[in-house]
Amino acid sequence: MSTDNGTPPNHEDGADPNGLRDSSDYINPIWIERLRAHLGAHDSAELMDMMGPLHSADTGDVLEALEAAERFELVKQLGERFDFSALTEVDESVRTELMELLPNADIARGVSGLDNDDAVFILEDMEHGDREEVLSALPTFERLSLKRSLDFPEESAGRRMQTDFIAIPPFWTVGQTIDYLRNEEDLPDEFYQIYVVDVSYNVLGIIPLDKFLRSYRQRRIQEIMNANVILVDANEDQEEAARDFERYDLVEVGVIDESRRLVGVLTVDDMVDVIHEEADEDIKRLGGVGDEDISDNMVDTVRSRTPWLVVNLVTAIVVSMIIGLFNATIEQMVALAVLMPIVASMGGNAGTQTMTVTVRALAMRQLDGRKLRRLITREMAVGLVNGLIFAVLIGVVTALRFGNIQLGIVIGLAMVINLIVAGTAGILIPVTLDKLKADPAIASSVFVTTVTDVVGFFVFLALAGLWFGLF
Amino acid sequence: MSTDNGTPPNHEDGADPNGLRDSSDYINPIWIERLRAHLGAHDSAELMDMMGPLHSADTGDVLEALEAAERFELVKQLGERFDFSALTEVDESVRTELMELLPNADIARGVSGLDNDDAVFILEDMEHGDREEVLSALPTFERLSLKRSLDFPEESAGRRMQTDFIAIPPFWTVGQTIDYLRNEEDLPDEFYQIYVVDVSYNVLGIIPLDKFLRSYRQRRIQEIMNANVILVDANEDQEEAARDFERYDLVEVGVIDESRRLVGVLTVDDMVDVIHEEADEDIKRLGGVGDEDISDNMVDTVRSRTPWLVVNLVTAIVVSMIIGLFNATIEQMVALAVLMPIVASMGGNAGTQTMTVTVRALAMRQLDGRKLRRLITREMAVGLVNGLIFAVLIGVVTALRFGNIQLGIVIGLAMVINLIVAGTAGILIPVTLDKLKADPAIASSVFVTTVTDVVGFFVFLALAGLWFGLF
Numbered sequence: 001m002s003t004d005n006g007t008p009p010n011h012e013d014g015a016d017p018n019g020l021r022d023s024s025d026y027i028n029p030i031w032i033e034r035l036r037a038h039l040g041a042h043d044s045a046e047l048m049d050m051m052g053p054l055h056s057a058d059t060g061d062v063l064e065a066l067e068a069a070e071r072f073e074l075v076k077q078l079g080e081r082f083d084f085s086a087l088t089e090v091d092e093s094v095r096t097e098l099m100e101l102l103p104n105a106d107i108a109r110g111v112s113g114l115d116n117d118d119a120v121f122i123l124e125d126m127e128h129g130d131r132e133e134v135l136s137a138l139p140t141f142e143r144l145s146l147k148r149s150l151d152f153p154e155e156s157a158g159r160r161m162q163t164d165f166i167a168i169p170p171f172w173t174v175g176q177t178i179d180y181l182r183n184e185e186d187l188p189d190e191f192y193q194i195y196v197v198d199v200s201y202n203v204l205g206i207i208p209l210d211k212f213l214r215s216y217r218q219r220r221i222q223e224i225m226n227a228n229v230i231l232v233d234a235n236e237d238q239e240e241a242a243r244d245f246e247r248y249d250l251v252e253v254g255v256i257d258e259s260r261r262l263v264g265v266l267t268v269d270d271m272v273d274v275i276h277e278e279a280d281e282d283i284k285r286l287g288g289v290g291d292e293d294i295s296d297n298m299v300d301t302v303r304s305r306t307p308w309l310v311v312n313l314v315t316a317i318v319v320s321m322i323i324g325l326f327n328a329t330i331e332q333m334v335a336l337a338v339l340m341p342i343v344a345s346m347g348g349n350a351g352t353q354t355m356t357v358t359v360r361a362l363a364m365r366q367l368d369g370r371k372l373r374r375l376i377t378r379e380m381a382v383g384l385v386n387g388l389i390f391a392v393l394i395g396v397v398t399a400l401r402f403g404n405i406q407l408g409i410v411i412g413l414a415m416v417i418n419l420i421v422a423g424t425a426g427i428l429i430p431v432t433l434d435k436l437k438a439d440p441a442i443a444s445s446v447f448v449t450t451v452t453d454v455v456g457f458f459v460f461l462a463l464a465g466l467w468f469g470l471f
Numbered sequence: 472m473s474t475d476n477g478t479p480p481n482h483e484d485g486a487d488p489n490g491l492r493d494s495s496d497y498i499n500p501i502w503i504e505r506l507r508a509h510l511g512a513h514d515s516a517e518l519m520d521m522m523g524p525l526h527s528a529d530t531g532d533v534l535e536a537l538e539a540a541e542r543f544e545l546v547k548q549l550g551e552r553f554d555f556s557a558l559t560e561v562d563e564s565v566r567t568e569l570m571e572l573l574p575n576a577d578i579a580r581g582v583s584g585l586d587n588d589d590a591v592f593i594l595e596d597m598e599h600g601d602r603e604e605v606l607s608a609l610p611t612f613e614r615l616s617l618k619r620s621l622d623f624p625e626e627s628a629g630r631r632m633q634t635d636f637i638a639i640p641p642f643w644t645v646g647q648t649i650d651y652l653r654n655e656e657d658l659p660d661e662f663y664q665i666y667v668v669d670v671s672y673n674v675l676g677i678i679p680l681d682k683f684l685r686s687y688r689q690r691r692i693q694e695i696m697n698a699n700v701i702l703v704d705a706n707e708d709q710e711e712a713a714r715d716f717e718r719y720d721l722v723e724v725g726v727i728d729e730s731r732r733l734v735g736v737l738t739v740d741d742m743v744d745v746i747h748e749e750a751d752e753d754i755k756r757l758g759g760v761g762d763e764d765i766s767d768n769m770v771d772t773v774r775s776r777t778p779w780l781v782v783n784l785v786t787a788i789v790v791s792m793i794i795g796l797f798n799a800t801i802e803q804m805v806a807l808a809v810l811m812p813i814v815a816s817m818g819g820n821a822g823t824q825t826m827t828v829t830v831r832a833l834a835m836r837q838l839d840g841r842k843l844r845r846l847i848t849r850e851m852a853v854g855l856v857n858g859l860i861f862a863v864l865i866g867v868v869t870a871l872r873f874g875n876i877q878l879g880i881v882i883g884l885a886m887v888i889n890l891i892v893a894g895t896a897g898i899l900i901p902v903t904l905d906k907l908k909a910d911p912a913i914a915s916s917v918f919v920t921t922v923t924d925v926v927g928f929f930v931f932l933a934l935a936g937l938w939f940g941l942f
Contacts (some may be wrong), residue, residue, distance in 0.1 A: 015782075023713075024755060024836070025714070025835060025836050026838075026839040027694075027839055029839070029840060029841070048730075055718075055719055057718045057719055058718075059718075064837075064842075065839060065841065065842075108614045114567070129768060178684065181684050181685050182684075182685050182686070182687060187685070190679070190681055191681050192663065192680075192681070192722070208661070209662055209680040209681060209684060210662050210663070210680060212684070213649065213652050213653075213680060213683070213684060214652050214653050214658070215653070216653060240496075243496070245743065246743050246744070246747065247526075247528045247529075248526055248528055248589040249528075249740035249743075250740075251663070251722060251739065251740075268722065268739050268740075268743070269720035269721075269722075269739075271719070272716065272717050272720075272739070272743060273742075275743060275746060275748060275750075276717065276750065279746075279747065279750030279751070279754070280750070280831060281829060282754060283750070283753060283754050283757065283827060284827055284828070284831065286754065286758065286822060287757065287823055287826070287827025287828075288759065288820055288823060288824050289824045289827055289828055292828065292840060294828060294837055294838070294845075294846055295833045295842075297849070298849050298852045298853055298856070301849060301853050302853050302856050302857060302860075305821070305824050305853065305857065305858065308820070308824070308861065309817065309820060309821060309857060309861060311825075312816065312817060312820045312866075313813070313861060313865065316812065316813040316816040316817060317813065317865075317868065319812060319813075319816070320809050320810055320812060321814050323808065323809045323812070326798060327805050327809065328753070330801075330805050330809075331802075331805045331807050334798050334801050334802045334808075337794065337801050337805075337808035337811075338791050338794045338795045338798065338801075339791055340808075341563075341787065341790060341791060341794070341815070341924070341928075342784070342787040342788065342790075342791050344812070345783065345790070345924075346780065346783060346784060346787060349759060349779070349780060349783045350776070350780060352758055352759060352781070353758060353759050353760045353780075355758070355775050356754060356755055356757075356758025356759070356760055357583060357758075357760055359754075360751060360754055360755065363763045365495070365496050366535075366597060366765055367497075367765070368498055368500070369500060369534060370499045370500075370536065371535075371765060371766075373537075374765075375765055378769050378772060381769045382769055382772050382773050382776065385769070385773050386773060386776065386777065386780060389773075389777065390780060390784060393781075393784060394784065394788075397788065419785060424730065453812075453816075457812075468545060469825070
């Protein structure tokens with residue numbers, strides 16, 4: 001997400017006790033204290049000595065290690081020497097907060113030096129009015145190019161692409177191209193392949209740099225280019241593009257617009273971030289938290305978590321009403337109240353196991369029809385086998401604990417039924433959500449545990465009521 | 472994980488109804504049926520027409536879409552034309568099964584054409600005896616190079632590295648280097664940077680290809696090289712190396728051995744796989760499943776899930792014993808049994824939310840001392856605020872449902888306490904596990920929900936007993 005315009009620390013030399021990172025790879029508190037001292041003393045030469053050599057990823061981590069007021073102070077004191085691409089490396093809440101404090105004129109100056117993709121990343125979350133103000137302060141060419149990227153949908157390839165790339169005609173020779181590359185000043189900072197295009201920028205082929213380097217000067221580009229090219233539509237979701245990168249081991253790919261003109265390129269470093277974000281999103285959604293960061297404040301955190309807890313409260317009340325149906329049964333045999341959470345809890349866990357595997361398989365597009373049928377069969381069988389194992393275990397424990405073999409049989413039966421239900425629900429619920437175009441990671445958890453709770457309590461209490469004639 | 476030696480399908484043209492993938496990016500059943508027909512007819516020309524043009528990633532997906540017997544049949548019929556690098560793209564269980572069916576001589580022939588890293592990936596899971604047999608059938612140079620990689624620890628950079636790279640002396644000129652690249656036959660398939668080394672292969676600097684391409688022929692290598700190089704120790708964990716790639720947007724990095732000699736290179740495509748695997752591992756561990764794939768059979772699945780369910784059974788029994796303490800209380804007031812799962816369930820969910828955020832922050836090395844203190848404060852505050860919100864909600868619902876305001880107050884109090892406990896446990900448990908060098912993703916879930924269950928049931932029942940004088 002950033003240009004490689006700083007120096008990463010050299011890890012393999014072992015951690016310097018006064019260096020930027022400690023031996024566990026965390027930002028070193030000693031380093032931060034030294035920075036703080038210079039910040040307090042307004043010693044901008046020393047500040048620059050410390051911050052200047054940093055890679056933007058490290059600058060981002062330093063910003064995150066500071067308090068909010070210090071971050072603004074640091075950016076202010078560094079002035080024009082602050083590397084705005086570091087803003088692409090911090091949590092959204094840190095970026096938003098800092099951007100709100102900074103004057104729009106400073107932001108315009110800061111982003112105008114950046115790669116197109118970094119600038120878009122920083123501008124896309126700004127409020128409309130502020131963003132327009134920043135854009136209008138930029139040089140025309142840059143403004144138009146940024147506006148164009150911002151016109152593509154959020155999280156699309158068009159938003160993540162870099163608009164600088166190398167495009168040459170097919171009739172050039174290798175020698176001509178090398179001379180062009182050596183003499184042209186305005187080239188992208190980094191590139192991994194050369195695009196061969198016709199006059200209307202339709203892509204005819206690509207040449208990876210290693211292959212290009214090994215070709216003789218007199219060869220024609222069209223003879224050495226690879227005409228079988230993967231291209232990505234600018235409107236395509238970034239996640240789909242990332243899947244192509246992962247599957248086909250790509251390093252760079254061309255992005256085309258509706259009229260099939262080459263408008264930019266995606267590079268693997270941005271896709272690595274996307275892959276990481278998407279996995280992170282899945283983990284958080286499965287855990288019942290939204291798009292939150294550890295830097296979010298308390299109010300935002302409460303706001304993002306409450307909806308999920310409300311849903312859980314409603315389902316918990318439903319479960320409690322199911323138990324309420326067996327009021328009289330429990331009154332006659334309090335042991336049931338003591339035992340009932342065991343069946344529900346085991347079902348919840350078994351269901352979560354199946355659901356986790358299913359959600360991952362869906363996210364990675366592994367579940368075609370045949371595999372789905374296999375998975376359903378397997379999970380029901382696993383539910384049955386685990387059900388039998390744990391039925392015997394809990395049956396024996398219960399019989400011994402309450403001196404009541406029949407109670408052991410009842411809880412064992414309930415266990416088998418609930419674990420089969422757990423396996424089935426754990427797979428059918430995420431698959432159904434996926435078919436309905438909903439994200440299975442978001443809602444599967446709550447549905448699965450509701451099913452296993454309802455079935456767990458109901459089956460156990462109903463079986464016990466019938467067996468012991470308590471109705 | 473594989474060389475780019477096949478043609479990926481061109482997505483942006485829209486899905487061909489008879490093509491390899493359908494519109495949702497799954498392997499097309501129609502395509503597979505056609506392949507099956509050729510397989511049945513032993514029509515090797517047609518088979519090759521279908522399989523030949525595929526990228527190894529697609530070949531891998533095709534293998535997974537077939538039944539076990541068909542996979543072996545396909546590999547057998549393709550013979551020497553089967554692309555062994557596809558084996559790096561399939562689930563471990565599919566690979567293991569296929570490898571056991573294939574004669575070691577075929578495996579030796581298959582891996583001998585592969586990149587070093589792909590060959591290691593395929594060989595590392597083989598049984599010792601079989602592996603030695605395969606290795607001894609390989610040409611000396613290849614055998615030694617593979618053995619060397621296999622000597623590095625599992626999941627280390629040394630295991631993932633590619634041992635082909637371009638190393639040149641610092642006193643060469645750009646022109647000399649270009650001529651060498653053009654004339655030398657035995658070069659890596661793909662490379663993104665050139666390594667500058669001294670006589671003992673110590674790295675003096677690197678030159679990215681784009682920078683190299685733009686330099687004039689007469690320039691000396693040592694003038695244009697970047698002497699500030701990131702290198703990775705061959706014994707370093709692949710996950711740490713992947714973190715460097717992600718943080719510093721790397722595409723390729725040199726790997727050095729104990730004596731600091733350059734022994735190989737890591738490329739970003741392999742690191743993308745590592746990043747994905749690690750995230751996947753975290754998700755599965757949080758969901759209580761081990762290293763399992765959807766291709767695993769039923770017995771393996773039961774085996775991998777049972778330990779977790781046993782742990783859960785034990786904790787569920789402990790929780791049930793806590794409830795058992797309040798036998799007499801529940802007997803006097805059955806409404807308590809009906810309500811008690813609500814407090815526990817809300818605590819479990821709130822605790823899981825906090826734990827998820829903490830586990831992710833730990834995995835991404837985001838939690839230094841200051842952030843940890845901030846997070847603890849925030850989570851306890853979130854617990855208090857959410858506790859108050861849900862105390863009022865459940866208090867009102869309970870008071871109305873049972874016509875008992877005092878019962879509403881008791882459950883509300885229990886809710887506040889349990890949600891604060893949930894926030895605290897959700898953060899302290901994973902952090903403690905991390906400090907003890909245990910993986911917080913594995914065991915946090917069970918500890919957190921045990922704490923919230925125990926506290927939830929105990930506090931609610933004890934408060935009710937005290938309030939209503941039921942002891």
